[in-house]
Amino acid sequence: MKIIPLTENITLRRSIDQGTGEQRKAVEEIVQTVRKNGDNAVRQYTNQFDGVDLDPKTNQLLVTQEEIDTAYANTTNETIAIIREAAANIRDFHARQVQQSWMTTKPDGTILGQKVTPLDAVGIYVPGGRAAYPSTILMNVIPAQVAGVQRIVMVSPPQKDSTLNNTVLVTAAELGITEIYKVGGAQAVAALAYGTKTIAPVDKIVGPGNIYVALAKQQVFGTVAIDMIAGPSEIAILADSTANPAYIAADLLSQAEHDPLSSAVLVTTDETLAEAVAKEVTEQLQTLPKEEIATASIQDFGAIYLAASLPEAIQAINELAAEHLEVLVADPWAILPQIRHAGAIFLGENSSEPVGDYFAGPNHVLPTNGTARFSSPLTVEDFTKKSSIISYSKQAIQQNASKIAAFARLEGLEAHARAVEKRLEEPKNE
Structure with missing residues (x-):
C-alpha cells in the first residue's frame, strides 16, 4: 500500500456510477416494456439475461412452499441457528428505533401532533444468480417489519435451474x-414499481444491485420511494501506535475484496505502524481467494496516510466521511465525540467491520461516497411516513385568524385569508 504524508486533499470519493448512455437507454426500454407488457416482459427479460425460462402456466415467478421446504432440507441446522441469532440481534437493535405518534394540547384547546404510519408495501431486492446474500435480507426486511409494514415482497434473480x-x-x-x-x-424493479398481473406494486424499493438495478431505481423514483443509490464499499481506519497491524490489514482487505472500486484507507500518526500494515497487506493478499479484486482495490483506491498529530488525523477522517470507520487507538471512546461523519463507527480492536455486516445488530446498509456527511444508515424510520395533526380550537382561531389572514395577503393569496376570516363571521339566520 502507498504510504502518503497527510495533506488537506485526502478524499478518495469516486463519482457514483451513472452508467453509460447505452446502459441508461437499455434500462429505460426495459422499464417501459415491463410497465406496458407486465409478466410477459418480465419472463422475456429473465430468459434473455438470466437464461431461465419461467413457465407462465405454472406461475413460476412465485416461489412455492415446496421450494422453501427443499431449501430447508439442504441447509444445515448450524446455518439456520446462526441466521436466527443474527436476526434476533438485528431485531433487538432496530426495535429501539421505533418512533411513536404524539399529541400535545395547548391551554386554548388546540391539539397538535404527529402521526407515524408504516408504509403499506415494500419491495426488497436481493442480488442472486451465482451469489447469495442472506445478510441483505436480514438488514432490509427486519427494520420494515419492526416499522409495521404489512406486505414485504422479495425479488431475486434465479439460478440456472430456475430456483433461488x-x-x-x-x-x-x-x-x-x-x-x-x-x-x-x-x-424486477419495474415490476415492483408499476405492478404486473402477478406482482402487485409496492410503495418503496430497497436493496443493492448492479448498475442496471441502480439505474432502474433512479428511473422509477417518484412513482415509488427508494433507499439510496450506493457506491462501492469503503473503510477508513484511524489508528495510533497501540493498534495491531495484522488486524488493520485484515480489516482493510475485508472491504477491498468487495470490488475493484472499493476504498480501503488507514490514517495513522505512527510511521512504524504504517510500514507494518503495508507489509501485512501484501502478505495477507497472497492467500486471499479474491486476491485479484482486492489487489486492484488496494492499488487504485487504497492508501496509508501519515498524520503529524491525532487532531490532524481526526480532521482527515471527518473529511473522508467513510461508510465504515474503525477507531483503533488507545482510548477510542475519548475520540468518539470528535467523529462527525461516518456511516458506522467501530470502536476498539475487537470490533472488526464484519461484526457489523452480519451479527451485531446495527444495519449494514450505509451511506457511501462521502454522503455520511448528510445521510444515515437504513433505519426503521425509512419504512414509515409522518402526518401532521392540527385541531384548532374556536378560541385559537378567534385569536389568530387576523394574523393568519395578514400573512396570506403578504403572499398575495386572498382566498387563503378569506378562508380563516369566514370563521369570524356570525352565522346567518335562515
Missing part, C-alpha cells in the same frame, strides 16, 4: 416472507 439459493430462501422464510419472486435486474 437455499440460504436466501431459508433466511426469507425464517423472517416470515412468503411472497418471493424469481426475478431480478431492471425488470
Whole structure:
C-alpha cells in the first residue's frame, strides 16, 4: 500500500456510477416494456439475461412452499441457528428505533401532533444468480417489519435451474416472507414499481444491485420511494501506535475484496505502524481467494496516510466521511465525540467491520461516497411516513385568524385569508 504524508486533499470519493448512455437507454426500454407488457416482459427479460425460462402456466415467478421446504432440507441446522441469532440481534437493535405518534394540547384547546404510519408495501431486492446474500435480507426486511409494514415482497434473480439459493430462501422464510419472486435486474424493479398481473406494486424499493438495478431505481423514483443509490464499499481506519497491524490489514482487505472500486484507507500518526500494515497487506493478499479484486482495490483506491498529530488525523477522517470507520487507538471512546461523519463507527480492536455486516445488530446498509456527511444508515424510520395533526380550537382561531389572514395577503393569496376570516363571521339566520 502507498504510504502518503497527510495533506488537506485526502478524499478518495469516486463519482457514483451513472452508467453509460447505452446502459441508461437499455434500462429505460426495459422499464417501459415491463410497465406496458407486465409478466410477459418480465419472463422475456429473465430468459434473455438470466437464461431461465419461467413457465407462465405454472406461475413460476412465485416461489412455492415446496421450494422453501427443499431449501430447508439442504441447509444445515448450524446455518439456520446462526441466521436466527443474527436476526434476533438485528431485531433487538432496530426495535429501539421505533418512533411513536404524539399529541400535545395547548391551554386554548388546540391539539397538535404527529402521526407515524408504516408504509403499506415494500419491495426488497436481493442480488442472486451465482451469489447469495442472506445478510441483505436480514438488514432490509427486519427494520420494515419492526416499522409495521404489512406486505414485504422479495425479488431475486434465479439460478440456472430456475430456483433461488437455499440460504436466501431459508433466511426469507425464517423472517416470515412468503411472497418471493424469481426475478431480478431492471425488470424486477419495474415490476415492483408499476405492478404486473402477478406482482402487485409496492410503495418503496430497497436493496443493492448492479448498475442496471441502480439505474432502474433512479428511473422509477417518484412513482415509488427508494433507499439510496450506493457506491462501492469503503473503510477508513484511524489508528495510533497501540493498534495491531495484522488486524488493520485484515480489516482493510475485508472491504477491498468487495470490488475493484472499493476504498480501503488507514490514517495513522505512527510511521512504524504504517510500514507494518503495508507489509501485512501484501502478505495477507497472497492467500486471499479474491486476491485479484482486492489487489486492484488496494492499488487504485487504497492508501496509508501519515498524520503529524491525532487532531490532524481526526480532521482527515471527518473529511473522508467513510461508510465504515474503525477507531483503533488507545482510548477510542475519548475520540468518539470528535467523529462527525461516518456511516458506522467501530470502536476498539475487537470490533472488526464484519461484526457489523452480519451479527451485531446495527444495519449494514450505509451511506457511501462521502454522503455520511448528510445521510444515515437504513433505519426503521425509512419504512414509515409522518402526518401532521392540527385541531384548532374556536378560541385559537378567534385569536389568530387576523394574523393568519395578514400573512396570506403578504403572499398575495386572498382566498387563503378569506378562508380563516369566514370563521369570524356570525352565522346567518335562515
